[in-house]
Amino acid sequence: MKQMKNCKATDTVGITRRQFLGRTAALSGIVAAPWFIPSSALGADGNVAPSNRITVGLIGHGVMGRGHLRRLAGDRDLQVLAVCDVDRLRCEDGKHRVEQTYAARSGGTYHGCKAYNDYRELLARSDIDAVVIATPDHWHTLQSIDAAKAGKDVYCEKPISITVRQGRRLAETVRRYGSVFQTGTQYRSISTIRQVCEFVRAGGLGKVKQVFTLWTRLGGFFGAPRFKPYRHLMDVENSGKSYAPLDITLPAEPVPDGLDWDLWVGPALWHPYNPAYHKNPSPGVVPWAFCEDFGAASVTWHHSHSADVIQYALGAEESGPIELIHPDSGQYPTLTCKYANGTLLHLVDHWPMVKDVYKAVPDTARLAGNFGGVFVGERGWLTSMSSGGPVEGGPRKVFEEMKSRTLQVNIGGKNHHANWFECIRTRRRPNCDEEIGHRSASLGHLTIIAHRLQRSLKWDPAKEEFLGDEPANRLLSRAMRSPWRL
Numbered sequence: 001m002k003q004m005k006n007c008k009a010t011d012t013v014g015i016t017r018r019q020f021l022g023r024t025a026a027l028s029g030i031v032a033a034p035w036f037i038p039s040s041a042l043g044a045d046g047n048v049a050p051s052n053r054i055t056v057g058l059i060g061h062g063v064m065g066r067g068h069l070r071r072l073a074g075d076r077d078l079q080v081l082a083v084c085d086v087d088r089l090r091c092e093d094g095k096h097r098v099e100q101t102y103a104a105r106s107g108g109t110y111h112g113c114k115a116y117n118d119y120r121e122l123l124a125r126s127d128i129d130a131v132v133i134a135t136p137d138h139w140h141t142l143q144s145i146d147a148a149k150a151g152k153d154v155y156c157e158k159p160i161s162i163t164v165r166q167g168r169r170l171a172e173t174v175r176r177y178g179s180v181f182q183t184g185t186q187y188r189s190i191s192t193i194r195q196v197c198e199f200v201r202a203g204g205l206g207k208v209k210q211v212f213t214l215w216t217r218l219g220g221f222f223g224a225p226r227f228k229p230y231r232h233l234m235d236v237e238n239s240g241k242s243y244a245p246l247d248i249t250l251p252a253e254p255v256p257d258g259l260d261w262d263l264w265v266g267p268a269l270w271h272p273y274n275p276a277y278h279k280n281p282s283p284g285v286v287p288w289a290f291c292e293d294f295g296a297a298s299v300t301w302h303h304s305h306s307a308d309v310i311q312y313a314l315g316a317e318e319s320g321p322i323e324l325i326h327p328d329s330g331q332y333p334t335l336t337c338k339y340a341n342g343t344l345l346h347l348v349d350h351w352p353m354v355k356d357v358y359k360a361v362p363d364t365a366r367l368a369g370n371f372g373g374v375f376v377g378e379r380g381w382l383t384s385m386s387s388g389g390p391v392e393g394g395p396r397k398v399f400e401e402m403k404s405r406t407l408q409v410n411i412g413g414k415n416h417h418a419n420w421f422e423c424i425r426t427r428r429r430p431n432c433d434e435e436i437g438h439r440s441a442s443l444g445h446l447t448i449i450a451h452r453l454q455r456s457l458k459w460d461p462a463k464e465e466f467l468g469d470e471p472a473n474r475l476l477s478r479a480m481r482s483p484w485r486l
Contacts, residue, residue: 050079054424057082057128057152059119059143060135061094063285064157064184068132069094071417073101078421081128084116088258089280091115117260119143123150130180130424133157136278136288137295138268141166145486148179153424155417157184158304159441160434162296164464165477167438167445169486174434180423182430183437185308186416187371187386192409196384196391197313199402205377208314208343212354213306213373215335215347215447216298218242221290226276226283243335244451245292250274267484268293299444305371308432308440309384313375314343317436320443320461321345324450333357335447345373347447366392369409386411449475 056078058069065085072080083094095115102110116122122131123146130153133143141161147154154174160183161167174181187193200208219240227234230250239246252272255261259280261273271277277288289295311317321337334353337345346358351367351374354360360376361367367374369388375381382393382402390407393399399407416431423430432440442464449472450457458467466472480486 053079055129057122057131059084059133061085061090065134082114082122084119084122086260086263141170145173148174148177153180155182160437171434171438181434182420183432186414189414189416200313206379208377210376211345244448245297267480303444307443310373324457326456
């Protein structure tokens with residue numbers, strides 16, 4: 001198969017997908033069972049022969065997991081063999097969706113998808129080549145590491161960690177075991193966003209002086225209806241001002257039938273069940289993210305996407321800032337990350353601050369969307385946001401030099417999954433590999449630490465430690481609840 005341009009070369013040449021499947025079959029005698037007889041068995045009628053399909057398992061069937069499952073089950077190059085979730089209703093629903101999809105395609109029946117409560121049972125299957133992990137944040141690192149050790153290729157939702165040290169361990173383990181790892185920061189796989197990033201990276205704006213991206217307080221999140229019964233316990237007036245996730249104790253409620261709450265909490269600090277963390281059907285994409293033991297607030301909601309796109313454009317995707325400047329220092333009105341070349345990344349509450357507070361772009365500039373940023377350089381400015389309309393910028397010559405076929409940002413045009421699948425076959429590096437995923441998450445973790453300590457910090461991106469600051473360095477890791485460990 002032709003190699004995709006977006007797959008990055010590794011230092012060694014891996015075996016081909018066909019060789020891998022052949023060796024697996026020879027060793028175990030197990031091959032993926034076809035759901036078509038006879039045409040797909042022969043690779044006819046536009047179908048893919050079973051020996052060439054990538055066999056996949058899904059871990060986590062919440063809102064994001066359902067989206068992944070639609071993509072996986074709808075791809076004729078793949079075969080979904082298993083779905084795992086600690087919520088029995090979600091798990092059975094996923095299994096049913098897969099089998100319904102395959103049965104409709106074949107015009108018959110299909111019963112080849114297995115449902116699991118414990119992800120370790122899914123990973124133990126030798127006939128599954130790859131897994132998609134769409135569980136709450138506190139599970140991402142451990143499940144990805146276990147998957148890599150089990151010989152699986154991995155697509156893991158962002159952020160891939162909830163501490164810097166976790167992310168480093170994941171990156172090292174994935175590399176050691178040769179897993180093809182893709183982080184779910186899919187906006188960089190939109191062709192228009194990639195073109196903006198490549199243009200900025202190549203010096204199209206000259207030296208980039210400032211970048212702006214959004215950072216969100218908890219207040220808006222706590223306005224959701226599910227928090228109404230608990231607001232008197234949460235001190236929302238103060239806790240809502242926080243940019244960092246908090247340790248908020250919610251009252252215990254009966255665990256719903258079919259939910260394995262102990263396994264849901266897993267390696268995190270124990271919290272009794274409360275529907276604000278988990279409810280079926282889900283009240284939101286990442287309802288747990290306000291809690292520091294389960295998620296990372298803005299890092300979970302949107303900042304991992306933004307960090308990936310921004311550091312890609314700055315050429316710092318495998319590095320990071322050297323300083324975090326707290327607004328209490330008086331240097332800048334909002335928390336600011338400084339890179340070694342002097343570029344400043346300002347975190348803002350809303351886009352009008354770019355014009356009203358920093359005076360960085362014209363008053364007439366249209367700034368909208370999320371999952372990216374505003375780049376301001378010596379020669380002009382450009383946006384890389386998604387979900388807010390076309391790319392904006394100025395002066396006009398910037399767009400003439402960029403030679404973009406379109407400034408429209410097509411959210412549906414992402415090829416992030418396809419990039420991962422192709423790299424599984426070629427054993428090349430995908431767009432957002434383990435190191436990039438780690439560095440994107442780390443940028444958010446560093447800002448959370450600065451917010452918590454309420455002061456500026458010096459950071460060494462090579463050693464991944466704060467300079468002469470033991471209190472800050474202690475926040476780079478946390479213990480896991482027994483018996484879980486990395």
